[in-house]
Amino acid sequence: MGTSLSALVEAQEYGSIDSLVAAIPYAELIGVEGMQLGSELIFKLPKNPDNIGNPSLPAIHGGVIGGFMEVVAMLEVLYETKVTTLPKVVDFSIDYIRAGRDQDTFARAEVVRRGRNVVNVSISAWQTSEDTPIANARAHFLIKPVSAVAARS
Amino acid sequence: MKINYTQLMKAVIPTIRHCEVLGISTVEASAGKLKLAMPWKEDMLGDRDREIIHGGALTTLLDTTCGFASASALDPWGLAPTLDLRIDYMRPAEPRKTVYGFAEVYRKTTNVIFTRGIAFHEGEEDEPIAHCTATFMQLDKTASAGLEDWLRQFEVEEA
Numbered sequence: 001m002g003t004s005l006s007a008l009v010e011a012q013e014y015g016s017i018d019s020l021v022a023a024i025p026y027a028e029l030i031g032v033e034g035m036q037l038g039s040e041l042i043f044k045l046p047k048n049p050d051n052i053g054n055p056s057l058p059a060i061h062g063g064v065i066g067g068f069m070e071v072v073a074m075l076e077v078l079y080e081t082k083v084t085t086l087p088k089v090v091d092f093s094i095d096y097i098r099a100g101r102d103q104d105t106f107a108r109a110e111v112v113r114r115g116r117n118v119v120n121v122s123i124s125a126w127q128t129s130e131d132t133p134i135a136n137a138r139a140h141f142l143i144k145p146v147s148a149v150a151a152r153s
Numbered sequence: 154m155k156i157n158y159t160q161l162m163k164a165v166i167p168t169i170r171h172c173e174v175l176g177i178s179t180v181e182a183s184a185g186k187l188k189l190a191m192p193w194k195e196d197m198l199g200d201r202d203r204e205i206i207h208g209g210a211l212t213t214l215l216d217t218t219c220g221f222a223s224a225s226a227l228d229p230w231g232l233a234p235t236l237d238l239r240i241d242y243m244r245p246a247e248p249r250k251t252v253y254g255f256a257e258v259y260r261k262t263t264n265v266i267f268t269r270g271i272a273f274h275e276g277e278e279d280e281p282i283a284h285c286t287a288t289f290m291q292l293d294k295t296a297s298a299g300l301e302d303w304l305r306q307f308e309v310e311e312a
Contacts, residue, residue: 052171066238067212089242
């Protein structure tokens with residue numbers, strides 16, 4: 001079983017999103033899947049009864065939507081910055097716009113600014129159409145400068 | 154109606170599938186306050202090498218804690234959808250230790266309920282793992298219509 005680190009290096013070298021997702025047990029728990037469209041990453045959270053938070057609607061747990069978007073943000077940072085250590089989340093803020101129905105959910109993230117140590121990311125999640133998001137979020141991650149990582153190998 | 158909120162939450166949490174998946178359980182509850190527990194589990198890790206729980210599991214714990222603290226600030230008790238939630242991660246959760254979530258309502262207006270909460274290890278409330286603020290929308294009373302009979306089982310005698 002590969003460690004997180006070797007999965008990261010492999011994913012970045014071979015462009016395998018699946019091995020990145022597989023390196024994060026929580027991402028596997030909720031069922032995150034990654035898709036590469038050209039140079040862009042889109043993520044899918046397939047309909048899953050284990051992710052339900054409101055049995056009467058039924059709706060996906062708001063925490064799962066937040067967790068999904070945090071996973072997506074972190075993977076986007078890994079993919080875009082090519083750092084080979086896991087970024088550390090500093091803060092995460094989410095606005096819930098519509099209830100997340102019991103169906104497939106999609107998300108994409110964008111690095112808004114990459115500083116030396118901190119990366120600002122914005123994330124959007126939707127179900128039927130990207131134009132009608134169910135949630136928007138933003139997050140900050142701490143990354144190790146690449147020079148520090150280069151010393152590792 | 155005076156309610157035993159701890160009994161009520163012990164009945165409600167097991168009906169929430171994703172809380173069951175994460176092993177979340179009720180510790181204690183009162184009007185506008187709630188404490189939940191979440192055990193360390195290997196499948197909720199974000200960093201497998203360092204055995205650190207992923208922020209997403211903490212988000213679910215805190216959203217649930219703040220959300221039901223809000224529900225218990227309403228009369229009658231009723232679900233309040235999350236408007237927004239912000240989490241500041243202060244330090245990683247320690248491997249193999251239960252994480253507790255505590256939340257309280259600090260302001261309730263006609264439409265909106267303001268809450269704050271922390272995730273922490275027992276006895277380490279002063280050094281939380283995460284701090285959270287979240288706001289919830291108060292639905293109109295018709296949304297909780299039909300709950301009266303169900304709520305009656307948690308009713309206690311007025312002192």
